[in-house]
Amino acid sequence: MSKTASKLEAIDLNAYYGDFHALKNINIDMEEKAVTAFIGPSGCGKSTFLRTFNRMNDYIEGFRVEGQILIGGQDIYQKNVRVDELRKEVGMVFQKPNPFPKSIYENVVYGLKIQGIKKKSVLEEAAETSLKRAALWDEVKDKLHKSALALSGGQQQRLCIARALAISPSVLLMDEPASALDPISTAKVEELIYELKNDYTIVIVTHNMQQAGRVSDSTAFFYMGELVEYAKTKTMFTSPKDNRTQNYITGRFG
Ligand SMILES: Nc1ncnc2c1ncn2[C@@H]1O[C@H](COP(=O)(O)OP(=O)(O)OP(=O)(O)O)[C@@H](O)[C@H]1O
Numbered sequence: 001m002s003k004t005a006s007k008l009e010a011i012d013l014n015a016y017y018g019d020f021h022a023l024k025n026i027n028i029d030m031e032e033k034a035v036t037a038f039i040g041p042s043g044c045g046k047s048t049f050l051r052t053f054n055r056m057n058d059y060i061e062g063f064r065v066e067g068q069i070l071i072g073g074q075d076i077y078q079k080n081v082r083v084d085e086l087r088k089e090v091g092m093v094f095q096k097p098n099p100f101p102k103s104i105y106e107n108v109v110y111g112l113k114i115q116g117i118k119k120k121s122v123l124e125e126a127a128e129t130s131l132k133r134a135a136l137w138d139e140v141k142d143k144l145h146k147s148a149l150a151l152s153g154g155q156q157q158r159l160c161i162a163r164a165l166a167i168s169p170s171v172l173l174m175d176e177p178a179s180a181l182d183p184i185s186t187a188k189v190e191e192l193i194y195e196l197k198n199d200y201t202i203v204i205v206t207h208n209m210q211q212a213g214r215v216s217d218s219t220a221f222f223y224m225g226e227l228v229e230y231a232k233t234k235t236m237f238t239s240p241k242d243n244r245t246q247n248y249i250t251g252r253f254g
Pocket of ligand 1: 017022040041042043044045046047048049060
């Protein structure tokens, strides 16, 4: 998979949990090195769709997809795709910060160690670079070998972002990354997302419309498993085309 070609596409994508049709004929083409926000009421399929881009749903019994998910033009559901290689390209950050019960340093270099990298200088440099990119370095540089669990929730989430960045992905999937954070930590994560888009293709699921407005270039609105509308964020929030989008963004449902 090429580092520069991290454009994300879905073509005629359908997804099922057993008999339940969770994603219905989704077609989308997301720009690389930009932020796309997925919005929509609870249960509309945002997380399911997000997780098709790193095949996280593969673990769920009865889950299947039809159609194509392309990253940099390559169909990631093809048989010859190695899921471990795919996950190196596609990092993920979850709603609740989930650092391992290890030191800050061990958290950041975890993925690299799993890849077999042992050289201390390489690991230390990667830890510093990733923590700097995640805007956490200054706060933790003097306590790298202290437990990650002693950090605040907002710091833990930036640590999880650093951990995702350490394996040098080209795509970053974020599933409501700030919903468990206080306003100051949320602002820091939002600033970070804004900066990271220079180097990464980012997709963020959010329930927070203001957040989608602040951080994303484009927004996709989902409703009951369908992609109802996809547009530049400014256009979507000022002149939505579909009534369902209009109702959602004006707070009439969801
Ligand atoms: N593991 C699963 N097994 C069966 N059905 C599932 C599973 N995960 C999700 N679903 C169903 O698929 C639909 C889409 O769920 P999904 O979590 O993708 O929605 P969402 O838009 O991310 O919701 P939320 O905003 O509440 O997180 C829902 O109806 C949900 O009940």
